[in-house]
Amino acid sequence: MKKLLLALSLALQAAALAAAEPSPVRPEGVAVKDYPWLALPGETNEALERKGDRKRGERLYALCRSCHLSSAGGSSDGSVPQLAGQHSTVLIKQMADIRSGARHNATMYPFAAVLADPQDLADLAAYLEGLCIPREHGQYDAPDAAQQLAKGKALYERECSACHGPRGEGARYKFHPVIAGQHHAYLLRQMTDIRDGKRPNVNPEMLSVISRYDDEQLLAISAYQSSLVMPGRMCSARPPARKQ
Numbered sequence: 400m401k402k403l404l405l406a407l408s409l410a411l412q413a414a415a416l417a418a419a420e421p422s423p424v425r426p427e428g429v430a431v432k433d434y435p436w437l438a439l440p441g442e443t444n445e446a447l448e449r450k451g452d453r454k455r456g457e458r459l460y461a462l463c464r465s466c467h468l469s470s471a472g473g474s475s476d477g478s479v480p481q482l483a484g485q486h487s488t489v490l491i492k493q494m495a496d497i498r499s500g501a502r503h504n505a506t507m508y509p510f511a512a513v514l515a516d517p518q519d520l521a522d523l524a525a526y527l528e529g530l531c532i533p534r535e536h537g538q539y540d541a542p543d544a545a546q547q548l549a550k551g552k553a554l555y556e557r558e559c560s561a562c563h564g565p566r567g568e569g570a571r572y573k574f575h576p577v578i579a580g581q582h583h584a585y586l587l588r589q590m591t592d593i594r595d596g597k598r599p600n601v602n603p604e605m606l607s608v609i610s611r612y613d614d615e616q617l618l619a620i621s622a623y624q625s626s627l628v629m630p631g632r633m634c635s636a637r638p639p640a641r642k643q
């Protein structure tokens with residue numbers, strides 16, 4: 400009986416998720432001073448104003464599947480990031496930055512370049528944002544994991560969680576990415592690239608914070624970040640563990 404109820408509630412949740420109309424990302428009646436990204440140039444801002452069409456986004460995603468996979472979970476070795484459940488604002492900005500060259504990504508550039516217009520970006524973002532975050536991602540599992548996680552937690556909570564959230568949930572209207580469910584090796588590479596000036600499209604505040612961290616500290620933070628869990632947003636290909 401319990402199982403049946405669980406199955407029913409999961410089915411209802413899925414139906415509610417599918418029925419919810421994705422709205423344009425820009426909330427109505429807000430001022431530029433509250434949302435500095437309203438001042439972004441060109442394509443990004445145009446895409447943010449469009450209403451995303453998930454069905455169309457799913458079809459366009461055929462272009463992306465070979466690398467980011469059907470689940471949009473990417474690769475657990477960190478070579479390709481997980482995209483499912485990422486905020487649409489973040490997805491739109493990153494896609495537009497990759498298209499314009501503001502974020503250098505030679506592997507993906509040819510695929511991003513064939514997208515036609517801001518509507519394609521909005522549709523892809525609406526589709527990806529609505530997917531649940533796969534739990535089977537690359538986490539830090541070396542023998543010193545327990546120590547690294549404890550060290551990383553202390554560092555993360557000191558200066559990073561204000562923007563990326565205590566559970567790695569980020570902030571949709573501020574372009575702060577979701578970190579929960581992201582691969583450890585990808586996070587470490589991005590943080591190192593950002594600190595070392597190889598990802599110039601980054602938020603300047605984030606850059607000034609991270610520039611004070613050394614490689615060992617970043618390793619510990621990435622270990623902790625990849626262990627974060629967002630309840631209700633994550634899913635597993637395996638049956639969930641029984642509650643005690």
Ligand code: HEC
Pocket residue numbers: 459460462463464465466467478479480481482489490493494503504506507510511514523576588
């Ligand atoms: C040939 C492989 C490949 C294809 C095809 C591809 N990507 Fe990517 N994508 C990557 C890689 C690799 C990265 C990470 C690069 C890095 O480390 O900075 C990436 C990064 C991204 C990011 C940034 C994620 C973040 O957390 O900042 C987004 C968004 C993205 N891809 C969306 C897409 C979409 C949408 C498509 C289809 C239109 C697509 N990609 C097609 C390989 C690919």
Ligand code: HEC
Pocket residue numbers: 480492555558559560561562563573574575576577581586587589590600601602604605608609612620
């Ligand atoms: C002022 C807010 C802010 C603070 C503080 C901040 N970040 Fe960020 N972070 C951002 C934003 C915004 C981005 C997206 C940048 C972009 O547009 O490319 C980002 C990107 C990232 C990414 C890349 C995510 C991806 O999907 O590619 C990582 C990893 C990250 N931050 C880790 C950290 C860590 C670790 C700290 C603490 C040392 C930190 N951040 C502090 C705002 C912040």
